[in-house]
Amino acid sequence: MKKQPNGTHLTLSDRTMIETSLTKGLSFTEIGRLLCKDPTTISKEIRKHRIWKEKSLFGVENPCSHVRDCNRKNMCKNQCEVLCKRKAKCNCFRKCAHFERRSCPTVMRAPYVCNACEKKGGCRRDKYYYRAQISYDEYREELVSARAGINLDQEELYKVDALLSPLIKAGQPISHIYAYRGHEIPFCKRTLYNHVANHVLSVKSHDLARKVRYKPRKKHKQPAKDRAYRIGRTFSDFGRFMALNPDVRIVEMDTVIGAQSASSNVLLTMLFRWLNLMLVFLMPDKSQDSVKAVFDKLIKDLGSETFKEIFPLFLTDNGSEFMNWQDYLTDEHGELLSEIFFCDANASYQKGRIEKNHEYLRYILPKGTSFENLTDEKVILIMNHINSTARPSLGGETPMGLSLKLLPTEFFVMLGLKGVKPEKVQLTPSLIKTL
Numbered sequence: 001m002k003k004q005p006n007g008t009h010l011t012l013s014d015r016t017m018i019e020t021s022l023t024k025g026l027s028f029t030e031i032g033r034l035l036c037k038d039p040t041t042i043s044k045e046i047r048k049h050r051i052w053k054e055k056s057l058f059g060v061e062n063p064c065s066h067v068r069d070c071n072r073k074n075m076c077k078n079q080c081e082v083l084c085k086r087k088a089k090c091n092c093f094r095k096c097a098h099f100e101r102r103s104c105p106t107v108m109r110a111p112y113v114c115n116a117c118e119k120k121g122g123c124r125r126d127k128y129y130y131r132a133q134i135s136y137d138e139y140r141e142e143l144v145s146a147r148a149g150i151n152l153d154q155e156e157l158y159k160v161d162a163l164l165s166p167l168i169k170a171g172q173p174i175s176h177i178y179a180y181r182g183h184e185i186p187f188c189k190r191t192l193y194n195h196v197a198n199h200v201l202s203v204k205s206h207d208l209a210r211k212v213r214y215k216p217r218k219k220h221k222q223p224a225k226d227r228a229y230r231i232g233r234t235f236s237d238f239g240r241f242m243a244l245n246p247d248v249r250i251v252e253m254d255t256v257i258g259a260q261s262a263s264s265n266v267l268l269t270m271l272f273r274w275l276n277l278m279l280v281f282l283m284p285d286k287s288q289d290s291v292k293a294v295f296d297k298l299i300k301d302l303g304s305e306t307f308k309e310i311f312p313l314f315l316t317d318n319g320s321e322f323m324n325w326q327d328y329l330t331d332e333h334g335e336l337l338s339e340i341f342f343c344d345a346n347a348s349y350q351k352g353r354i355e356k357n358h359e360y361l362r363y364i365l366p367k368g369t370s371f372e373n374l375t376d377e378k379v380i381l382i383m384n385h386i387n388s389t390a391r392p393s394l395g396g397e398t399p400m401g402l403s404l405k406l407l408p409t410e411f412f413v414m415l416g417l418k419g420v421k422p423e424k425v426q427l428t429p430s431l432i433k434t435l
Contacts, residue, residue: 009139010035010037010041010045010139011136012132012133012136014035014037015045015132015133015135015136016132017031017034017035018031018035018042018045018046018130018132019115019130019131019132021034022046022111022113022115022116022130023115023116024116025116027039027110027111028040028042028043028110028111043110043112045135046111046112046113046130047112049130049134049135049138049139050112050113050128050129050130051128051129051130051131051134052126052127052128053126053127053128053129064096064098064099064100066098066099066100070098072096072098103125103126104123104125104126104127107126107127107128112128113128113129113130114127114128114129115129115130151186151187152186156186157200160185160186160201161201161202163181163184163185164177164185164192164201164203165201165202165203167181167423168203168207168208169203169207169428170425170426170427170428171363171364171425171426171427171428171431172389172425172426172427173389173390173427174189174192174193174208175189175390175391175392175396176389176390176391176422176425178396179390179392179396179397179422180390180422180423181422181423193208196208227323229323229324229325229342230318230342233340233341233342234341234342234344235341235342235343235344235347235350237341238315238341241313241339241341248312248313248339249272249273249274249312249313250273250274250313250314250315251270251271251272251273251311251312251313251314251315252270252271252273252314252315252316252351252353252354253268253269253270253271253314253315253316253322253351253354254268254269254316254317254319254351254354254355254358255267255268255269255283255286255319255321256269256358256361256365257286257371258365258368258369258370258371258372258374259368259369259370259371264370264371264372265282265283265284265285265371265372265374266282266283266284266285266286266290266371267280267281267282267283267361267371267374267379268280268281268283268290268291268294269281269354269357269358269361270311270314270354271353271354271357272399272403273353275399275402275403275406275407276353276357276391276393276394276399276402277387277399277400277402277403277407278354278357278360278383278386278387278399279383279415280361280379280382280383280386281294281379282371282374282375282376282379286319286321287321288320288321288322288323288324288327290321291321291322291328292324292327292328295328295329296328298311299331299337301414302410302411302414304331304337306408306410306411307337307338308337308338310407310408310411311337311338312338312339313338313339313340313341314329314338314339314340314341315340315341315342315343315350315351316340316341316342316343316351317342317343317348317351318342318343318345322340322342325340357386360386360389360427361382361386363427363428364382364385364386364427364428364429364431364432365382365429366429369429374432378432380415380416380417381431381432382431382432383415383417384400384416384417384418384419384420385420385425385426385427385431386427387399387400387403387417387419388400388419388420388421388422388425389425389427390422398419400417400418400419400420401419403417404419
């Protein structure tokens with residue numbers, strides 16, 4: 001038989017082999033050779049998992065181990081002078097405080113069980129047996145129970161809860177917390193989710209920003225026919241362009257609306273795909289003129305050359321607000337400042353990065369929230385907190401920290417972009433309630 005590595009647990013087939021070998025009367029050494037295990041391992045396995053089969057004491061001669069030396073009388077209070085050890089049918093030994101059951105020598109030493117005993121049929125003593133399935137079930141139960149519970153004492157648990165709960169309740173994602181405070185947390189992210197689900201910590205499941213149930217995807221509808229503004233600007237054209245220009249950096253663009261209202265504000269969002277940095281601009285409505293106003297200000301403040309360098313290519317959807325792209329992506333001489341391409345209809349996954357980042361916006365501005373009271377100051381605060389959240393995709397770095405190394409300083413000054421300390425990051429609606 002092939003030798004098993006050291007530390008390999010006994011399988012059900014191994015235990016079946018042990019039971020069969022014991023029935024045949026093989027020694028521990030012989031069983032060990034069959035399984036390529038040390039005889040001590042076999043001995044420990046049998047003693048640990050053998051099962052006791054109690055024999056009825058009714059009508060049995062005195063089974064006490066002290067029966068030969070015992071001179072006690074009157075244990076049954078019948079005022080008889082006969083030694084209790086002689087009254088087998090009376091079973092006086094049941095009432096004796098010194099009673100110890102007499103054991104069979106076979107179960108006191110190897111093989112410790114009665115599997116191969118020829119006298120077990122008529123034996124009136126307690127018996128022990130080794131059964132492979134029962135042993136395996138006990139092993140599996142022990143394996144699970146050994147990993148159950150919390151591997152922390154009460155004081156350690158209190159310290160961890162005091163660290164994590166305020167940060168989670170402030171809306172900080174688990175990945176952000178572990179990026180900066182992971183060295184202080186004595187368990188992994190998966191264990192944290194388990195502790196929250198099992199009510200070990202003071203926070204609840206609904207306090208976790210990522211506790212989401214994903215809905216099944218809907219079947220895509222047939223794409224609408226291309227309109228004039230999309231000619232040469234479709235997602236297929238985008239794929240061909242990127243094949244020829246793989247180093248061009250992509251900025252995904254979209255709009256986010258609040259509660260449906262004729263006078264409600266709208267947010268224009270842009271995401272630098274390679275940095276995960278998201279820009280957010282407040283617009284009075286979802287119109288072409290509002291989008292043009294945002295671009296006009298960006299081009300004016302940055303200058304055409306800097307704008308072309310920072311925003312080389314836009315990828316957006318087919319919203320009517322983006323239709324008139326020639327008006328805001330060309331300069332006074334008609335020169336195109338940035339490339340722009342449009343996703344297929346009903347295919348928001350083609351710009352999935354920005355759709356995913358909108359999740360951070362919804363932590364602070366849940367769906368159904370009115371944007372009517374939003375101001376530029378509040379939008380900048382939201383933008384700074386989102387961009388100061390550590391991301392696993394950036395190796396635990398924040399979009400803000402990474403962007404400061406790669407984008408011009410005047411860009412951050414112009415937009416009011418500032419980093420937020422990790423422990424101060426807050427992604428809940430209360431962030432903007434005080435402003």
